[in-house]
Amino acid sequence: MLIQEFDLPSDPRLLPRKGREELGKSARSARPLEDHAALGPGARDPIDTLERQALSRVPGLVGLRYARMAASPFAFYRGAAAIMADDLRELPDSGVQTQLCGDAHLSNVGFYASPERALVVDLNDFDETAPGPFEWDVKRMAASFEIAARARGFDDRERIAIVERVGRAYAAAMDTAARTPTLELFTARLDIDAVMADIGSELPEKVSERAEEAVTKTYRRDSRQAAEKLAVRDDDGVLRFRSDPPLLTPLRDLAERGGLSYEAAQARLFGVLEQYRASLAPERRRLLERYRMVDAAMKVVGVGSVGTRAWVVLLQGDAKRDVLVLQAKEAQRSVVEPPDRPSEYEHQGQRVVHGQRVMQTLSDILLGWTSGEGLDGITRDVYLRQFRDWKGSAEPERMEPSTMRLYAQYCGIVLARAHARGGDPATISGYLGGGKTFARALVGFATAYADRTEADHAALLAAIASGRLEAATL
Template sequence: MTTVDLAACPTRGERADPLAILAAQARDRVADLIPVRHARMAATPFTFYRGAAAVMADDLARTPNTGIITQLCGDAHLSNLGLFFSPERRMVFDLNDFDETHPGPFEWDVKRLAASFVIAGRNNGFDDKTNRAIAKTVAKAYRRTIRRSVSMTTLDCWYAGIDVESVMAEIGPMLDTSMTKRTQKALRKARHRDSAQALAKLCVIDEAGRAHIRNDPPLLVPLAERFPRDTANVLADRVRERVESYRASLPSHVQTLLAQFSIVDIAFKVVGVGSVGTRTWVVLMIGKNLDDPLFLQVKEAQRSVLADHVPAPGFDNQGRRVVEGQRLLQAASDLFLGWSTGLDESGKRRDFYVRQLRDGKGSVVVEALEPEGMTLYAKLCGLALGQDHARTATRFDIARYLSETKGFAGAIADFSVAYADLNEADHVQMTAAINRGELEVHDLVV
C-alpha cells in the first residue's frame, strides 16, 4: 500500500449520506434522547466528529487499507484519552473509551486520532499548516512507539504505560506557566473524582440519613422520576439482576469485594455525545455507611460501528466485546470492569458493560490549548495509542510496514486535513437539516 493510498479520502460523491447513517444508528436508542444527541453533535464540527464514529467507519471502509488487522479502540479521538486511576492507585494516561472496540486495519485508529487534532485545532482557530503539523506529530509518535516495541520483550510491551507524574516531570519545563497551572489543576481535579466525590455531587441525603440520587432531568433521573411506578419497579429489579449477573464476569476476589456493597438507588443517565440515547444506568451502592460509597455505571453496549466493515469472530455479548477489547488494549483497566445482559422496559434483550462511574477520571480541556500545548498533547496521544496497539502480536507486522513505508506521517496528516473538510461539510449538513426542522434538537450543556 503506497502513501498515496494511505492518504486517500473519499469524496462526497463516493460516500453514504452521513445523516442517514446517524439515523440508522438512532433507531435502536432511546427515542426521546435523540434530539439531545443532535444538539450536542451540532454544537461545533468537533462535537459532530465525536458523535460520528459510525460515519467515519463507513468512510474508512471505502478507502484502501494496509490489511494489517489488529484490535482497535474504534473511536480513538483526542477526547477519548485521559487520566484515570489504575487499580494500584497510580494516575495514568491512556485511551478510556472502548464502546466501538473491534478488530480492524491498524491505521484506522491512527487516522481517527490524527484527524481529531486537525478538527480541534480548527475549532481553536489554528491555521491548517499548524494543524497538519500537529496531525503529523501524532503519526510520528505512534510510528516511533511501535518501532521501538519490537525491540522490547512481550511482557515489557504488555506492562508499558504512561505514568502522569513522570510525563509532567519531563514536559513540565516546556509548558508556559498558565498551561502548567491548568495541567496541575486538572490532575488535582482528577484525583478527587471518585465515588465519594460523586456522592456529594450526585446525591441528596434525606432526613433519615439515606442517600438518594438527585433528580437533574434529563441528564440524571432516578427511575421513580423517569417512569411510572410499576415500570420503575420492574426496571429497578432488572437493573439489580444485571448487577447480579455482572458479578460472574469478575474475578473471584473482586466478587468478594463487591459483595460488601449493597444497592440503595438507581438512576438513568445521559452520557457523552456519540453515546447519547444508549441505555445507561447509575447504581449507587453503599458499604458500611454513607462514607463508604461505590458508584457503578451500567452502560448499554451495541454493535461496534466497525462490525459491518471488518469480518471478525464476535462475542455473544456486546458488553463482553467492550470489556475484552479494553483489557487487551488498555495499560490498566478498572478493577470493577465487567459485563452483563438483561431486558429493557419493553422486554427486549440488551447487553451492558459495567465500570466505576468515576475513578480519578479527567481529561484535557482541548479548547484551552494553544499550538504548543496541542502539539505536546498530540505526541502523548500518539504514544499512548502506539503502546496500546503494541500489546498485540500484530506489532511486528505494523512495525515492518512502518519501516518499509516512507512518508507514513505525511500521508496521515494529508488524510486528516482532507477528512476535516468532509467533517465540516457534514456538520453544515446537520445544522441545515436542524434549521429546516427536519431534525429535532433538545439543547443541553455537554
C-alpha cells in the same frame, strides 16, 4: 552434522521478529504509505447514518444527541464514529490488523486510576472496539487534531506540525514496541507524574500550572464526589439520586412511567448486578459483596453515546462515606465491524470488556459485563465499570500550538502501545518504516477529512433547520 530444513510456519505469529517485519514491508508494497492521504468521494448522506442509529436509541434522548453534535464540527466528529467507519471502509486498507479502539480521538485519551492507585494516561473509551486495520484508529486520531486545531484558529504550518507529530510518534513508539520484551510491553504504563516531569520544562509557566491544577482536580473525581453531586439523602438518611431529566432520571421516576412498581424495577436491576458479579474475578466479587444497592438512575453521557441506555448505580458500604457508583452502559454492535457479516462476539458487552483489557495496560478492577432486562422488558447487552475513578481528560479548546503538539505526541504513543498489545508491533512497524512518509500522508488525510466533517456538520445544521431532525433544547 545433519541440518534439517523447515518450511516457514503458516501462522505469522510463529515467525521471528525480522520475518514479521518483512510481512509488514510486503503489505507496504501492496498498499504504499502515500496512498493513505487519499479520501474517497464521500457520496453519502451523513444524516442517513444518524437516523439509522436513532432507531435503537431512547427516542426522548435522540434530540439531545443532535443538539450536542450541532455545537461545533469537533462535537459532530465526536459523535460520528459510525459515519467515519463507513468512509474508511470505502478505502483500500493496509491489511495489517490489530485490536482497534474504534473511536480513537484526542478526547478519548485521558487519565484514570490504576488498581495500584496511580494516575495513568491511556485510551479510556472502548464502546466501538473491535479488530480492524491499524490505520483506521490512527487516521481518526489525526483528523481529530486537525479539527481541534482549526477550532483554535491555528494556521496551516501549526496544524501540519501537530498532525505529523501524531504519525511520527506512533511510528517511533511502534518501532520501540517491536523491540521491547513482551512482558515489559504488556506491563508498561504512562504515569501522569512521569509525563508531567517529562514535559514540564517544555510548557509555558501558565500552561504548566493549569495542567497541575487539572491533575489535582482529577484526583478528587471519585465515587464520593459523584454521590455528593448527583444524590441527596432522603428523610431516612438514605442516598437517592436527584431528579434532573433528561440528564439524570432516577429509577423511581422511570418505573412510574413504565407502569412498574419501584420494587419490581429494583429487582430487575439487582438481577443485572448479580449476573455482572459473575463476570468478575473472585476477589473482585468479594469486594462488591461489601456493598448494597440503594438507588439507580439513567444518566446521559458523552456525545456519540447519547441515546444509548446508560445507568449509574449507587451502592452503600457500612460507613456513611463508603459509597461506590458504578456505570452500567448498553453495548451495541461496534461501528467498526463489517455490517454485512456477523459480529465476532456473541455478547457486545464482552466485546467492550475484552477490547479494553487487551488495549489498556491496567483496567478498572470492576470492569465486567452481562445482559439485563430493561424496564421495557427487552434484554440488552451491557458492561459495567466504576463511574468515576480519577477519570479526566485534556482540554483541547484551551491548548496553544506547542501544547497541542506535545499532546499529539503522547496520543500517538498511547495509541501505538495499545495497538502493539492488540496486534503484532513488528508487522505494523515493518509496514510504517521510519514513519516520515506515513506522517505526511496523515496530514493529507486529516485535512481532507476535516473538510468533510465541516460539510457534514453543516448538513446536520441544515437538517435541524429544515425539520428533518429535531434537536432538543435544555
